[in-house]
Amino acid sequence: MHRRGARVGGLLRYLYGPGKQEEHINPRLVAAWDGAGDLADLEPDITALGKRDFRKLTTLLEEPVRAGARPPAKPVWHCSMRLAPEDRDRVLTDGTWGRMAREMLTEAGLATDAEEPGLRWVVVRHNDDHVHIVATLVREDGRTNWARNDYPKCVKATYNVARRYGLRRQVPPADRTAHRRPHPVEVSKARRKGWSTTPRDELRKRVRAAVAAASGEKEFVDRLRESGVLVRLRHSTTNPDQVTGYAVALPGAGTSAGEPIWFSGGRLAPDLTLPKLRQRWGEPPPVRQPGLTTRAARVAALGKAAEAANSAAEEIRRTASIDPAGAQATATAAADLLTSLARAREGERRGALHRAAEVFDRAARDLNGRTCQPTSRAYELGAMSRLVAVMGRISGDEDTYAALRLVLKLAKLADALEQVRAAQQRLHQAEAARAAATALRAIAGATRPPVTVPLTPAVTPGPTVKNDRRAPRSR
Structure with missing residues (x-):
């Protein structure tokens, strides 16, 4: 999904031009709105100077906007459909791309049949693995289609299209559990300043x-x-x-x-x-735990936290279907425990355990930012989280091994959470839970004594600012 604009002609010139991010090869129309006529007649003509003439197509797309009663200031809607890397060995025909785009737009409420006045739109293809969809947001009868909530609608429609066409990689519909991503201006400023995030x-x-x-x-x-x-x-x-x-x-x-x-x-x-x-936090709040000054006390505290995490994993598996709110509260408290452990183990270094905690937090979050009332198990995990937070940095061998046992128990809890999210059809979160479990086991395996065979680490999300590009958006 791209930002809305005000000039159809400028966007068409870019799509038919040489390209900036990648080379545009043989740009052409592969679909258009019902009633548009033959695609060959819509295709921008090549003038005697070898350049495209976009005036006819631009005028056709802008006609409803000019005739509309109160058209929006930015009526140009722009979206891309792209194959996932797993599907790029397939080269789809122009007709297939056109049908897929039409079905996605229809399901998202942006395209209609010829009998109902709808939006005017075209699909431009200039590469094998993706197409661009350009529409103007004023209907044939002069009414504006504001395309509210267009992003989740289009993601859900694209998921359904991918299933119907047998694509291997099917991106699940957006579940609104991802955190707010930085604005591109924030990313550019951080890059100029040399900040890592x-x-x-x-x-x-x-x-x-x-x-x-x-x-x-x-x-x-x-x-x-x-x-x-x-x-x-x-x-x-x-x-x-x-x-x-x-x-x-x-x-x-x-x-x-x-x-x-x-x-x-x-x-x-x-x-x-x-x-x-x-x-x-709930009411009344638990009593704040005192600081743990001795190594034996810290080891004992980490052992209690591991027992609590193990019990929480078994409880989530056992009660998720009959008490989803309780399982959700437990998962949220477990995410807090892992966050505290990451800070106690790595401090401000922001290493692999911090990244695993970020992924686990995505898996544990409830839909639309909802929060459930804490249960007794959630209170127990919360108390363990605060206990770990006040114990200070984990540095000695005994502390480290006790922390690794806790990491493994949290990996087991992530396994249970993956099963719950898959059963709930919250596939983005199931994938996040699986990645968190793999990363946690990799962390434990990589820091154990040499006699233990290390597990293969999973790829976890990197910093927001990396080199000169923004990290991919998590949906």
């Missing part, structure tokens, strides 16, 4: 670590400030003593004028708003 991603990691280590709102805010994060509380307009939200910012990552750039919890991830965090 954007302020939004860094803040999300610090906020999650504070959530996992806190038992309530006050401790959460204190831990954020201790980690170097600027915190601004939002108060109710009717009751100034009531806190209704918060925003965070990173020092040194503000505007050119030196002003901090604030992010509310909801702009970091859908489940990090203050009301959802309050529900996640």
